[in-house]
Amino acid sequence: xxxxxxxxxxxxxxxxxxxxxAGILLYGAIFRVPxxxxxxxxxxxxxxxxxxxxxxxxxVSALFIGxxxxxxxxxxxSKFGASxxxxxxxxxxxxxxxxxxxxxxxxxxxxxxxxxxxxxxxxATDQLSSMEMMAVDPxxxxxxxxxxxxxxxxxxxxxxxNIVAIYGAYLVGVKWLGMDAGAFWSNMQSSVEFxxxxxxxIYKSVVFGVVVTWIALYQGYDAVPTSAGIANATxxxxxxxxxxxxxLDFVLTAMMIGEW
Amino acid sequence: xxxxxxxxxxxxKRNNRAIFNNVDLFIPKGKVTAIMGPSxxxxxxxxxxxxxxxxxxxxxxxxxxxxxxxxxxxxxxNLRKRMGMLFQTGGLFTHLSVFENVAFPxxxxxxxxxxxxxxxxxxxxxxxxxxxxxDLMPSELSGGMARRVALARAIALDPELIMYDEPxxxxxxxxxxxxxxxxxxxxxxxxLTTVIVSHDVQETLSIADYVYVISDGGVIGEGDGxxxxxxxxxxxxxxxxxxxxxxxxxxxxxxxxxxxxxxxxDA
Numbered sequence: 245x246x247x248x249x250x251x252x253x254x255x256x257x258x259x260x261x262x263x264x265x266a267g268i269l270l271y272g273a274i275f276r277v278p279x280x281x282x283x284x285x286x287x288x289x290x291x292x293x294x295x296x297x298x299x300x301x302x303x304v305s306a307l308f309i310g311x312x313x314x315x316x317x318x319x320x321x322s323k324f325g326a327s328x329x330x331x332x333x334x335x336x337x338x339x340x341x342x343x344x345x346x347x348x349x350x351x352x353x354x355x356x357x358x359x360x361x362x363x364x365x366x367x368a369t370d371q372l373s374s375m376e377m378m379a380v381d382p383x384x385x386x387x388x389x390x391x392x393x394x395x396x397x398x399x400x401x402x403x404x405x406n407i408v409a410i411y412g413a414y415l416v417g418v419k420w421l422g423m424d425a426g427a428f429w430s431n432m433q434s435s436v437e438f439x440x441x442x443x444x445x446i447y448k449s450v451v452f453g454v455v456v457t458w459i460a461l462y463q464g465y466d467a468v469p470t471s472a473g474i475a476n477a478t479x480x481x482x483x484x485x486x487x488x489x490x491x492l493d494f495v496l497t498a499m500m501i502g503e504w
Numbered sequence: 505x506x507x508x509x510x511x512x513x514x515x516x517k518r519n520n521r522a523i524f525n526n527v528d529l530f531i532p533k534g535k536v537t538a539i540m541g542p543s544x545x546x547x548x549x550x551x552x553x554x555x556x557x558x559x560x561x562x563x564x565x566x567x568x569x570x571x572x573x574x575x576x577x578x579x580x581x582n583l584r585k586r587m588g589m590l591f592q593t594g595g596l597f598t599h600l601s602v603f604e605n606v607a608f609p610x611x612x613x614x615x616x617x618x619x620x621x622x623x624x625x626x627x628x629x630x631x632x633x634x635x636x637x638x639d640l641m642p643s644e645l646s647g648g649m650a651r652r653v654a655l656a657r658a659i660a661l662d663p664e665l666i667m668y669d670e671p672x673x674x675x676x677x678x679x680x681x682x683x684x685x686x687x688x689x690x691x692x693x694x695x696l697t698t699v700i701v702s703h704d705v706q707e708t709l710s711i712a713d714y715v716y717v718i719s720d721g722g723v724i725g726e727g728d729g730x731x732x733x734x735x736x737x738x739x740x741x742x743x744x745x746x747x748x749x750x751x752x753x754x755x756x757x758x759x760x761x762x763x764x765x766x767x768x769x770d771a
Binding site: 365369370371373374376377378379380381385 | 588
């Protein structure tokens with residue numbers, strides 16, 4: 245019994261210690277930014293690595309998701325004689341939920357896992373230690389630019405996802421199923437509010453950007469410096485990020501529609 | 505100042521196991537000092553303690569008169585600008601070319617022009633014989649070449665102190681000979697203080713001015729190469745002559761073989 249209590253206590257201390265370390269890492273990433281001359285170039289490099297290189301998977305996924313939502317939506321709306329409402333259905337689904345959430349999940353799989361593996365490998369091959377011994381702070385030189393790269397990339401990727409998904413819906417609804425293009429766009433325009441729908445979706449993506457990048461950076465930085473340790477870090481990055489995104493999406497949605 | 509590094513009554517523990525227990529160790533300025541000992545005795549840990557990457561449980565570690573464990577982050581980073589360290593794996597940045605690896609500390613800590621950085625990098629690479637490899641990526645280098653590039657990077661800021669962690673391990677005889685010669689000649693030409701951590705006895709003794717042998721949390725022998733080879737301690741003799749059994753046992757502590765073989769179902 246005493247042993248079980250002791251094990252429980254040790255587990256609790258370990259969990260709190262991990263949260264503490266993750267908090268210190270986030271603090272370092274936010275506040276220990278490099279000076280503008282060096283930092284700007286490093287952040288741009290990371291926007292390329294995390295954002296631009298994720299574009300293909302984001303755009304292809306967005307296109308197919310938009311097309312599927314349009315196809316499903318059209319057939320369901322037709323039953324009620326409301327097929328002209330396809331534009332609003334797609335735009336609201338994408339801007340409020342699918343855009344930020346799917347982008348964040350894809351970002352976690354594509355960029356998050358790459359970040360965790362890269363930093364874990366840098367640790368395992370003494371690159372971070374040698375940086376420290378050269379009097380260069382890894383939090384400032386490695387972690388901070390990657391954090392800001394993710395923070396900036398995620399909302400931009402979400403906007404691109406939204407545009408491509410709506411275009412996919414347009415292709416299916418208008419070009420394939422023969423809906424009137426004017427009705428598609430004008431109904432969408434009259435139903436979608438800039439602040440309540442578009443901006444709230446972007447706010448969500450900013451939160452997801454912080455959380456997914458933070459989880460990936462912490463998992464890489466705290467990885468056991470072995471091949472198994474790095475494999476675990478990348479797996480945990482994807483699992484924890486996905487769960488955090490889905491959980492936070494509910495919380496943020498509840499806050500945004502005023503039910504909380 | 506006679507000693508660049510002064511370690512007094514150092515105690516360091518890992519998982520309640522004492523790696524160092526009241527150790528005194530002094531590294532004289534301008535000399536090559538070797539720290540030797542069997543694997544797992546804390547040689548690399550000692551370098552990390554000197555570099556401030558680890559904090560001791562007790563005792564004092566002074567580098568250039570500064571007490572390392574009590575330094576602020578800025579103080580520690582300023583001190584590290586006066587140190588170079590060569591890691592066992594080299595620690596080269598895999599996304600940067602050989603040239604950019606050596607230029608890294610110069611770009612981070614100086615405001616020199618690109619032309620000046622180019623000249624300095626080429627001079628450092630010339631010292632280690634790899635000026636011609638400046639455009640290669642770390643993945644294209646052999647193990648010995650990678651360590652020489654890491655060495656060029658470690659001396660890029662002209663440090664006072666350079667620390668080598670197992671520089672000879674896994675090297676072919678030619679690479680080993682090159683590294684031995686480089687370590688000695690760089691120490692003498694640049695007026696460095698050198699600390700080598702190694703368990704390669706012959707190579708290390710051939711260039712070291714002073715040797716410490718550590719084992720079981722303490723120093724089991726010290727002196728110049730001659731004094732070390734003539735030391736009478738059984739642990740020292742086992743280490744120097746590579747005897748498979750002795751004070752450092754061949755077998756990891758375990759139950760008797762009979763008990764283990766007859767035990768049921770317990771892997």
